[in-house]
Amino acid sequence: MTRLLVIGGSDAGISAALQAHEIDPRAEISVLLADEYPNYSICGLPFYLSGETPDHRQLAHRTAFDGIDILTNHRAVSVHPATQTVDVVRGANGRAETMRYDHLIIATGAVPVRPQGLPGLDLPGVYGLHTMGDGFAVQSRLMGSEARSAIIVGAGYIGVEMADALRHRGVDVTLVSHTDPVFPSIDPSFGRLIGEELSRHGVRVVAACTVERIEAAGNRRGLTVSGSGGFAATADLVLVATGVRPDTTLAATAGIALGPSGAIRVTQRMETTIPGIGAAGDCVETWHRILQRSAYLPLGTTAHKQGRVAGENAVGGARLFAGSVGSQTVKVFELAIARTGLREAEARTAGFDPVTIETETWDHKAYYPGAQKLRIRVTGDRRTGRLLGAQILGHWRSEVSKRIDVFAAALFHGMGVEDLNDLDLSYTPPFSSPWDPVQMGAQAWMSAVKTGADKSFTADRPTNLEKGTQHESP
Amino acid sequence: MTRLLVIGGSDAGISAALQAHEIDPRAEISVLLADEYPNYSICGLPFYLSGETPDHRQLAHRTAFDGIDILTNHRAVSVHPATQTVDVVRGANGRAETMRYDHLIIATGAVPVRPQGLPGLDLPGVYGLHTMGDGFAVQSRLMGSEARSAIIVGAGYIGVEMADALRHRGVDVTLVSHTDPVFPSIDPSFGRLIGEELSRHGVRVVAACTVERIEAAGNRRGLTVSGSGGFAATADLVLVATGVRPDTTLAATAGIALGPSGAIRVTQRMETTIPGIGAAGDCVETWHRILQRSAYLPLGTTAHKQGRVAGENAVGGARLFAGSVGSQTVKVFELAIARTGLREAEARTAGFDPVTIETETWDHKAYYPGAQKLRIRVTGDRRTGRLLGAQILGHWRSEVSKRIDVFAAALFHGMGVEDLNDLDLSYTPPFSSPWDPVQMGAQAWMSAVKTGADKSFTADRPTNLEKGTQHESP
Numbered sequence: 001m002t003r004l005l006v007i008g009g010s011d012a013g014i015s016a017a018l019q020a021h022e023i024d025p026r027a028e029i030s031v032l033l034a035d036e037y038p039n040y041s042i043c044g045l046p047f048y049l050s051g052e053t054p055d056h057r058q059l060a061h062r063t064a065f066d067g068i069d070i071l072t073n074h075r076a077v078s079v080h081p082a083t084q085t086v087d088v089v090r091g092a093n094g095r096a097e098t099m100r101y102d103h104l105i106i107a108t109g110a111v112p113v114r115p116q117g118l119p120g121l122d123l124p125g126v127y128g129l130h131t132m133g134d135g136f137a138v139q140s141r142l143m144g145s146e147a148r149s150a151i152i153v154g155a156g157y158i159g160v161e162m163a164d165a166l167r168h169r170g171v172d173v174t175l176v177s178h179t180d181p182v183f184p185s186i187d188p189s190f191g192r193l194i195g196e197e198l199s200r201h202g203v204r205v206v207a208a209c210t211v212e213r214i215e216a217a218g219n220r221r222g223l224t225v226s227g228s229g230g231f232a233a234t235a236d237l238v239l240v241a242t243g244v245r246p247d248t249t250l251a252a253t254a255g256i257a258l259g260p261s262g263a264i265r266v267t268q269r270m271e272t273t274i275p276g277i278g279a280a281g282d283c284v285e286t287w288h289r290i291l292q293r294s295a296y297l298p299l300g301t302t303a304h305k306q307g308r309v310a311g312e313n314a315v316g317g318a319r320l321f322a323g324s325v326g327s328q329t330v331k332v333f334e335l336a337i338a339r340t341g342l343r344e345a346e347a348r349t350a351g352f353d354p355v356t357i358e359t360e361t362w363d364h365k366a367y368y369p370g371a372q373k374l375r376i377r378v379t380g381d382r383r384t385g386r387l388l389g390a391q392i393l394g395h396w397r398s399e400v401s402k403r404i405d406v407f408a409a410a411l412f413h414g415m416g417v418e419d420l421n422d423l424d425l426s427y428t429p430p431f432s433s434p435w436d437p438v439q440m441g442a443q444a445w446m447s448a449v450k451t452g453a454d455k456s457f458t459a460d461r462p463t464n465l466e467k468g469t470q471h472e473s474p
Numbered sequence: 475m476t477r478l479l480v481i482g483g484s485d486a487g488i489s490a491a492l493q494a495h496e497i498d499p500r501a502e503i504s505v506l507l508a509d510e511y512p513n514y515s516i517c518g519l520p521f522y523l524s525g526e527t528p529d530h531r532q533l534a535h536r537t538a539f540d541g542i543d544i545l546t547n548h549r550a551v552s553v554h555p556a557t558q559t560v561d562v563v564r565g566a567n568g569r570a571e572t573m574r575y576d577h578l579i580i581a582t583g584a585v586p587v588r589p590q591g592l593p594g595l596d597l598p599g600v601y602g603l604h605t606m607g608d609g610f611a612v613q614s615r616l617m618g619s620e621a622r623s624a625i626i627v628g629a630g631y632i633g634v635e636m637a638d639a640l641r642h643r644g645v646d647v648t649l650v651s652h653t654d655p656v657f658p659s660i661d662p663s664f665g666r667l668i669g670e671e672l673s674r675h676g677v678r679v680v681a682a683c684t685v686e687r688i689e690a691a692g693n694r695r696g697l698t699v700s701g702s703g704g705f706a707a708t709a710d711l712v713l714v715a716t717g718v719r720p721d722t723t724l725a726a727t728a729g730i731a732l733g734p735s736g737a738i739r740v741t742q743r744m745e746t747t748i749p750g751i752g753a754a755g756d757c758v759e760t761w762h763r764i765l766q767r768s769a770y771l772p773l774g775t776t777a778h779k780q781g782r783v784a785g786e787n788a789v790g791g792a793r794l795f796a797g798s799v800g801s802q803t804v805k806v807f808e809l810a811i812a813r814t815g816l817r818e819a820e821a822r823t824a825g826f827d828p829v830t831i832e833t834e835t836w837d838h839k840a841y842y843p844g845a846q847k848l849r850i851r852v853t854g855d856r857r858t859g860r861l862l863g864a865q866i867l868g869h870w871r872s873e874v875s876k877r878i879d880v881f882a883a884a885l886f887h888g889m890g891v892e893d894l895n896d897l898d899l900s901y902t903p904p905f906s907s908p909w910d911p912v913q914m915g916a917q918a919w920m921s922a923v924k925t926g927a928d929k930s931f932t933a934d935r936p937t938n939l940e941k942g943t944q945h946e947s948p
Contacts, residue, residue, distance in 0.1 A: 022921065300908045304909060324898050328900055331905065368526065402876030402905075404900050405879075405900055408900065421779065423882060423883055424798050425882055426802055427803065428875065430521075431870075447496065
């Protein structure tokens with residue numbers, strides 16, 4: 001009987017355990033958690049803090065699983081491949097115990113990046129947002145002391161979601177972004193629209209500002225954040241959301257190799273460099289299906305997929321992780337934004353000859369009530385016509401994220417931009433057009449590349465492709 | 475300079491003309507329309523009649539196109555391949571003229587099926603719903619004479635949409651369905667839920683009833699519809715929506731071969747059996763990508779795709795129509811229903827060993843407000859694990875139609891059910907889960923087939939293939 005030990009009880013760890021049990025119900029499976037929150041949706045913390053998800057327990061769909069032993073407050077402190085054992089400390093002041101494994105899966109996740117040399121990071125009132133504990137600390141501050149204002153440092157996924165969440169709760173929010181516009185993981189034309197949406201909902205957006213110092217606000221309550229360009233603002237709390245890095249301490253000290261990105265190196269079978277030890281989730285490098293190399297892409301969706309593969313292989317399977325294409329989506333107030341694949345600069349670095357064309361169209365037939373404009377950016381390779389990536393921005397009811405999934409499925413199969421027109425997508429006037437907006441974006445790209453209109457296209461400005469093209473659906 | 479003549483100015487005809495112009499801007503392109511409504515969205519008629527689309531002109535996104543000569547009220551009456559000419563009658567009482575072509579595209583569409591031998595079909599107050607003219611006639615009846623009640627014969631796409639539309643307008647609606655439950659193009663478990671949704675919104679649903687007679691209502695105003703099982707009801711108007719058949723008169727008399735379904739036989743290049751004559755849309759047979767044979771599948775989406783291919787090839791292109799996978803969707807009151815691929819009985823007839831598993835799950839993370847249940851039916855081949863089809867039913871805001879599109883993209887590429895888990899679909903709690911419901915449906919299928927649970931899953935298995943024209947153009 002295989003004894004499978006999983007270190008980590010978040011997305012990757014739980015998925016691994018579940019799939020191992022599914023494939024081999026007789027396997028003896030234990031999941032070690034450093035805290036007491038197995039299977040909690042960390043992605044849900046902004047909604048807990050906004051008040052939309054009132055009870056934190058809602059964030060866990062399930063916390064107990066048939067045939068899986070969930071060991072909360074069990075912190076793995078060292079892994080010994082030679083003896084196939086893990087030293088585990090139980091509780092805050094527990095003694096180390098030793099647990100044996102036949103197969104081990106490391107799913108230790110990520111830890112927040114702490115901006116190097118930023119003074120004041122450890123002051124009371126400065127928070128990260130990566131664990132349930134972080135969430136409780138922020139919640140407690142918001143509830144307990146009439147916190148009415150917040151400064152968010154970082155305008156990526158967590159930063160913009162938290163700006164939305166805190167405004168939902170009536171808190172004054174200043175969002176400080178290193179980049180201009182905010183939200184650098186999509187193209188600037190969309191970033192600007194996100195910035196406008198944030199401003200429209202009362203967020204003070206400070207772009208192109210490098211935070212230099214956090215300090216107690218002198219004789220006033222709260223904290224003062226100072227940055228480049230003379231920026232200074234004071235608020236009751238500061239949230240630092242400047243990304244994550246892989247938590248690899250345990251793996252590295254066990255002699256497991258890391259990759260160039262600093263995350264654990266794994267095969268597509270989710271095996272580490274030590275036999276019998278797999279790894280998955282935010283602590284590992286991810287195979288990128290378009291780049292055909294590994295990269296660091298910490299995402300819940302990927303963690304689940306990798307965990308499932310690692311779990312299956314731990315009990316004798318031979319499954320491969322098929323790779324990420326970089327699909328992501330976020331809701332910011334009334335907007336949904338999604339991306340998949342490569343952006344133009346990423347594609348150029350990877351050796352492609354990318355062209356990006358932006359199209360604006362309706363999310364469904366304009367004659368049916370409630371139609372909203374969608375913006376679609378398609379990136380393809382000029383030489384081969386291959387689809388390389390796409391970005392969509394629109395109303396949050398415009399099925400933006402499932403539309404990016406059509407692009408994601410196309411990318412998965414290496415389709416050409418033109419090939420998107422071959423996909424038999426569903427249509428009824430309340431939901432789409434006979435050519436879905438995804439296909440209109442593809443047609444606009446084809447037309448622009450054919451006519452050379454792309455050569456006059458500057459990345460920040462949508463071209464006017466209205467005339468002479470077919471991308472607006474008859 | 476190529477002279478391209480297109481007969482028909484609806485989806486296929488306009489798409490053909492647009493793409494021909496896109497590929498060869500010097501081509502001389504004329505589109506002949508029997509009526510005066512080029513590029514009108516016939517799928518939009520229910521929304522015009524519900525009042526949601528107040529002005530019928532909104533149904534046409536554009537009616538004029540650079541480089542394309544739109545000839546309204548030009549009825550093609552005969553095609554002469556030997557001389558490459560078409561005889562055309564202009565207006566109601568016009569004389570025949572002859573027009574020359576280098577390349578001809580026939581896009582004459584479909585005509586409503588008239589239930590054979592049904593007395594009363596031609597009485598005043600009995601309507602079809604296939605042309606703008608039909609729409610105006612119904613509209614006029616609804617507006618002019620205080621029509622307060624309607625009987626709809628046929629509970630397919632048009633029937634259920636019109637039930638919704640007329641209820642929206644406050645009309646009493648009786649929907650008579652030959653099948654039980656209604657809406658036979660999806661599985662009965664979903665059909666029953668659609669029936670309940672119709673009833674919940676005040677539609678009187680009469681299932682398993684064959685209409686036998688329509689007659690004037692004696693001394694009362696209106697029409698009486700009688701049917702099997704003693705059914706009789708009287709209403710101000712009767713709408714007959716019992717499917718369509720290809721309009722092939724022009725093609726057949728020109729010597730163009732029809733296929734076994736009675737529609738025009740075409741290659742994947744959308745060429746008929748006569749050189750220089752292409753055809754597309756509801757008048758032709760459609761290549762079914764999963765069945766790997768042609769079938770009659772009249773749909774707006776397909777018509778656009780076929781038209782685009784026919785148009786490109788007419789001006790020297792060499793494009794192939796990649797085939798339909800049978801994607802369709804409809805909104806009925808608060809529900810969205812979508813299907814793609816084969817249903818179980820269709821798959822069995824085609825030689826597969828199909829298994830269908832139904833899963834219920836949330837459309838997005840249940841902790842985020844507004845979560846709704848989705849039902850997903852996945853059909854796969856037991857022997858090979860290949861995905862064969864899927865059906866989804868849920869709230870109309872649950873991105874049902876774009877979720878079916880993920881299945882459609884997977885079907886296009888011949889993916890296995892298990893492979894769906896490899897797709898890198900986007901996630902944020904307001905829109906999905908780390909495994910999208912599409913993937914949860916796939917996992918449930920895998921699990922059921924593995925454990926043999928599918929062998930006891932018979933309750934909702936469709937008993938036989940619906941015969942005739944189950945697929946109406948939305």
